[in-house]
Amino acid sequence: MMRFLLLFSRQGKLRLQKWFTPLPERERRKIVRDMTMMVLARSPRCCSVIHWRDLKIVYKRYASLYFCSALEDPDNELLALEVMHRYVELLDKYFGNVCELDIIFNFEKAYFILDEFLLGGEVQETSKLLVVKSTEESDLLQETMEEYMRKPAF
Amino acid sequence: MPAPIRLRELIRTIRTARTQAEEREMIQKECAAIRSSFREEDNTYRCRNVAKLLYMHMLGYPAHFGQLECLKLIASQKFTDKRIGYLGAMLLLDERQDVHLLMTNCIKNDLNHSTQYVQGVALCTLGCMGSAEMCRDLAGEVEKLLKTSNSYLRKKAALCAVHVIRKVPELMEMFLPATKNLLNEKNHGVLHTSVVLLTEMCERSPDMLAHFRKLVPQLVRILKNLIMSGYSPEHDVSGISDPFLQVRILRLLRILGKGDDDSSEAMNDILAQVATNTETSKNVGNAILYETVLTIMDIKSESGLRVLAINILGRFLLNNDKNIRYVALTSLLKTVQTDHNAVQRHRSTIVDCLKDLDVSIKRRAMELSFALVNGNNVRGMMKELLHFLDMCDPEFKADCASGIFLAAEKYAPSKRWHIDTIMKVLTTAGSYVRDDSVPNLIQLITNSVEMHSYTVQRLYKAVLDDISQQPLVQVASWCMGEYGDLLVSGQCEEEEPIHVTEDEVLDVLEGVLVSNLSSPITRGYALTAIMKLSTRFSSVNRIKRVVSIYGSSIDVELQQRAVEYNALFKKYDHMRSALLERMPIMEKTTTNGPTEILHTNGEAEPSVRDSKHPPNIPQPSSQANDLLDLLGGNDVVPVIQTELPTKPASSGGELLDLLGDLSLSGVPAPAAPISVSQPTFLLDGISSQPLFNDVAGAIPPMTAYNKNGLKIDFTFERSNSNPNVSVITIHASNLTEVDMADFVFQAAVPKTFQLQLLSPSSNVVPGLNKGTVTQVIKVLNPQKQQLRMRIKLTYTHKGSSVQDLAEVNNFPTQSWQ
Numbered sequence A: 001m002m003r004f005l006l007l008f009s010r011q012g013k014l015r016l017q018k019w020f021t022p023l024p025e026r027e028r029r030k031i032v033r034d035m036t037m038m039v040l041a042r043s044p045r046c047c048s049v050i051h052w053r054d055l056k057i058v059y060k061r062y063a064s065l066y067f068c069s070a071l072e073d074p075d076n077e078l079l080a081l082e083v084m085h086r087y088v089e090l091l092d093k094y095f096g097n098v099c100e101l102d103i104i105f106n107f108e109k110a111y112f113i114l115d116e117f118l119l120g121g122e123v124q125e126t127s128k129l130l131v132v133k134s135t136e137e138s139d140l141l142q143e144t145m146e147e148y149m150r151k152p153a154f
Numbered sequence B: 001m002p003a004p005i006r007l008r009e010l011i012r013t014i015r016t017a018r019t020q021a022e023e024r025e026m027i028q029k030e031c032a033a034i035r036s037s038f039r040e041e042d043n044t045y046r047c048r049n050v051a052k053l054l055y056m057h058m059l060g061y062p063a064h065f066g067q068l069e070c071l072k073l074i075a076s077q078k079f080t081d082k083r084i085g086y087l088g089a090m091l092l093l094d095e096r097q098d099v100h101l102l103m104t105n106c107i108k109n110d111l112n113h114s115t116q117y118v119q120g121v122a123l124c125t126l127g128c129m130g131s132a133e134m135c136r137d138l139a140g141e142v143e144k145l146l147k148t149s150n151s152y153l154r155k156k157a158a159l160c161a162v163h164v165i166r167k168v169p170e171l172m173e174m175f176l177p178a179t180k181n182l183l184n185e186k187n188h189g190v191l192h193t194s195v196v197l198l199t200e201m202c203e204r205s206p207d208m209l210a211h212f213r214k215l216v217p218q219l220v221r222i223l224k225n226l227i228m229s230g231y232s233p234e235h236d237v238s239g240i241s242d243p244f245l246q247v248r249i250l251r252l253l254r255i256l257g258k259g260d261d262d263s264s265e266a267m268n269d270i271l272a273q274v275a276t277n278t279e280t281s282k283n284v285g286n287a288i289l290y291e292t293v294l295t296i297m298d299i300k301s302e303s304g305l306r307v308l309a310i311n312i313l314g315r316f317l318l319n320n321d322k323n324i325r326y327v328a329l330t331s332l333l334k335t336v337q338t339d340h341n342a343v344q345r346h347r348s349t350i351v352d353c354l355k356d357l358d359v360s361i362k363r364r365a366m367e368l369s370f371a372l373v374n375g376n377n378v379r380g381m382m383k384e385l386l387h388f389l390d391m392c393d394p395e396f397k398a399d400c401a402s403g404i405f406l407a408a409e410k411y412a413p414s415k416r417w418h419i420d421t422i423m424k425v426l427t428t429a430g431s432y433v434r435d436d437s438v439p440n441l442i443q444l445i446t447n448s449v450e451m452h453s454y455t456v457q458r459l460y461k462a463v464l465d466d467i468s469q470q471p472l473v474q475v476a477s478w479c480m481g482e483y484g485d486l487l488v489s490g491q492c493e494e495e496e497p498i499h500v501t502e503d504e505v506l507d508v509l510e511g512v513l514v515s516n517l518s519s520p521i522t523r524g525y526a527l528t529a530i531m532k533l534s535t536r537f538s539s540v541n542r543i544k545r546v547v548s549i550y551g552s553s554i555d556v557e558l559q560q561r562a563v564e565y566n567a568l569f570k571k572y573d574h575m576r577s578a579l580l581e582r583m584p585i586m587e588k589t590t591t592n593g594p595t596e597i598l599h600t601n602g603e604a605e606p607s608v609r610d611s612k613h614p615p616n617i618p619q620p621s622s623q624a625n626d627l628l629d630l631l632g633g634n635d636v637v638p639v640i641q642t643e644l645p646t647k648p649a650s651s652g653g654e655l656l657d658l659l660g661d662l663s664l665s666g667v668p669a670p671a672a673p674i675s676v677s678q679p680t681f682l683l684d685g686i687s688s689q690p691l692f693n694d695v696a697g698a699i700p701p702m703t704a705y706n707k708n709g710l711k712i713d714f715t716f717e718r719s720n721s722n723p724n725v726s727v728i729t730i731h732a733s734n735l736t737e738v739d740m741a742d743f744v745f746q747a748a749v750p751k752t753f754q755l756q757l758l759s760p761s762s763n764v765v766p767g768l769n770k771g772t773v774t775q776v777i778k779v780l781n782p783q784k785q786q787l788r789m790r791i792k793l794t795y796t797h798k799g800s801s802v803q804d805l806a807e808v809n810n811f812p813t814q815s816w817q
Helices: A025-040 A077-095 A100-105 A107-117 A128-141 B007-016 B020-039 B046-058 B064-075 B079-092 B098-111 B116-129 B132-146 B151-167 B169-175 B188-204 B206-228 B243-257 B261-277 B283-298 B303-317 B322-335 B340-344 B347-355 B359-372 B378-391 B394-411 B415-432 B437-447 B449-465 B470-489 B502-514 B520-533 B540-552 B556-570 B573-579 B620-631 B654-660 B680-687
Strands: A002-009 A014-019 A049-052 A055-062 A065-071 B702-707 B710-718 B725-734 B740-748 B754-757 B772-780 B789-797 B800-808
Touching (some): A002 A025, A014 A100, A025 A049, A025 A055, A055 A077, A077 B243, A100 A107, A100 B007, A107 B079, A128 B116, B020 B046, B020 B064, B046 B064, B046 B079, B064 B098, B079 B116, B116 B132, B116 B151, B132 B151, B151 B169, B206 B243, B243 B283, B283 B322, B303 B322, B303 B340, B322 B340, B322 B347, B322 B359, B340 B359, B347 B378, B359 B378, B378 B394, B378 B415, B394 B437, B415 B437, B437 B449, B437 B470, B449 B470, B449 B502, B470 B520, B502 B520, B520 B540, B520 B556, B540 B556, B573 B800, B725 B740
Antiparallel strands (some): B710 B725, B740 B789, B789 B800
16 A cells, blocks of 8 residues: 655656655655655665665655555565656646646646546546546536636646 | 635636746635635535635645534435545544544434445545544444445445554453354355455464364365456456455464464465466466465475475566566565575576666565585675675665674684685775674684784785775774784794885874774874884884873873873883783674674665674783783783683783692693782782781791892791781892882792782982891681792893793791691
8 A cells, every 4th residue: 555645846846746654744744855865865776665764765756756655575676667657648638738737737637637536545547548437527517617617727 | 695605616726826926826815715704604505615715735735624514414314425524534633633533423314325426435534534432333334234245334334443443452352242153145246255255364363373273175166266267357367366365365364374284274375376376477476376375385385386486486587577576575585584495496597687677676585695604605695795895875785794704703614714705895895884884804813813814914905905994994994903024934834934124114193094985993093003013123213202292192092092002111111022912812702793694574664773792802902901900000910811712822822821830739730720819909908007026927938039249038927817818028128230120029829828029219229238128928828738929020120121930939938827
């Protein structure tokens, strides 16, 4: 099971945080700080797996964003890389050529997509099409369209 | 009241802030606006405000005042509100707050909502952050949804059930009926989450595990279909169909097949098929292969399959992708114990990984290399590992050094090689060697008798160059103190002997003493070494000077040692040579060698050091102290109780020899413990009793010794209280003209007796019979054996020191019967 998933920029700014275990606010902030420091310090030639406490931290960089997930011991690290890659693909499909700004200005949508893809730290849907389809149909249910246009002008 | 600004507006505004302070100001302003809006119970814009709050929360600002608002949003009928409300709940609320329980009712209602997306959002929230109480209350709803035909809800319910089971394991039973047809689904999402649910149940309960074993054929079939099926656009990843599902099935098969022959056999074929047919050019294929290998190694697979698995790992090691190399090393580490030979085949690749730039890979490679060292490859492996020790980062050095010591101890092909290896480690990574290795190394060196001169020569040369590495200096000092005579004599078979004078050796040791680089412990070693050389070298005066200087050292430990050594020069000079004799071969019990490197996952954290019992080799200097303590103030016979080592000749020297011959039972020396002298107080009870018995006073005295003008008479008494005790009083008289000074009388008895010497009346036997020195000896003779005694006399006469040994056999019968 994935314990948490963090997205942060190269400057260490948090763009998304998904926690799958209950932790107090202070603990969460500390972990975010630790992760950011640890991952940003790694050279590009290092492997993507770090051991931290009793967890395996798997991270990957996509353009200006770092995707960082924490796995338990029995979890498959290489598959975690695939999970993160799938999430990026889903974001790309939904937003169309997704970039960091999309995630900044539409962070709540990034969460909605994530919630259709992962639940309780596990993958809930392995079909690329269905995840995006459910998110889009949920969007249609929303009452005020002007608030939540798909691709608002910045 | 104008409408609160839009979310995107706010984000844009905050991003224009140029400094942290500016940002903080904007946020505080907006927070104040939001707070007043909340106070006014504004329903229209609550959603917008909470969304803004969530954004500010992500930037790191407090947002706890929005928690209740989230609950209000969840309770709203509008889907937009619910969506943001649940999101806020997942981000801002946690189990600790009581407010979260207020959600329970809302979630319950939403789980029964007519719109599946509302149900979905509720399930998602429950599955992510539901507390134990919430889970208990809502488990029934989840179970109901698990049986629905709506695959969208079914998959979410399955993962929600996993969460419920994790929080409240007792509820697991409840979900059992619903699992009946889970694997019959065609929908991949449901299949995947069902497999996760089954995995969770099997991991937690052996009964469930046994129950679900019957699913193995079905799982094998599903996996087979995935592999054989054609291209499916929605599930395809680089030519592989639904890798996520494949991996989860492999993981479940692992759990079901472990320890069970039938299941393992049923999955043999499919595992072989996956292992051979999976495309390995991309990460996704390797992820599946990795899981397959883990499964093969864990179940009762046939040997061919296991070899296949190890070979896959071997291929991984050659892969360009670092992540794949890393997981390969991790897996090999797990399997090296069980499939040692197979892993050995990949030894050279593993050793190459020592040179990798990545820290994690290096560490794994090092641990694995140590696991692979055996009698056959030890020379080659050690060369590589020593090279690694030289080149690696400091964080590795301690573990590497310990590992090398361990491996060298187990597999050393020759003593010389072993000593050479130790030397290399000490000189390469001397400061990183663990403290407990020093005594172990010393023991090792002591026990390699033929290598003593070689060892001390090499250590001497090493220390000449560099005295900064404490463990090296400690071992070298000890050896120089012990084998300094060999060093100076220049005999060395193994190597070119070097010319070293006594002064040069003392220079080095004194250098260690005064250097700022030396730790207090090292200084202690050096001082004791210098002291030991006093019996091996002739330049005693220099040594005396050094020792006396340190008698006023600020370091209490050094001071104590120096003072005691000084005393050894002054009062107990006659004992010095005996005390500072060569060390005996030390008994080796269990491996009190350097502790094992545990194969853990730890990298950022150090591996757990499970130190075994402390090495039972006493510090050489403290042993000297022990001897001194025994001799303390009393002139008690310095009979030391030890387990006789195999070479009694080298142990303790003359004193023990006194007793060796007297052993009446004829048992060979190694088996016999030497009788221990009782400390004074033990026999105090007896001594306070009247010793004299008028009748027993009739035992005639005898002359025990009469030579060179020294005459020693024995007079006898028997104890009233204990018939086994004889009390002998010696009377020493001097018939020469010159006094005999520093007079010391020592006695030893056969092992069936026990002896106690009380203090003499004086140390000086005045000449011309002007007075006598008396001393009381108590002999305990429980077996009523014939009393025999060997005595040793030392004194100074006419400026020279005299020593003599004598046997006393002619004891009157009444004295011992």
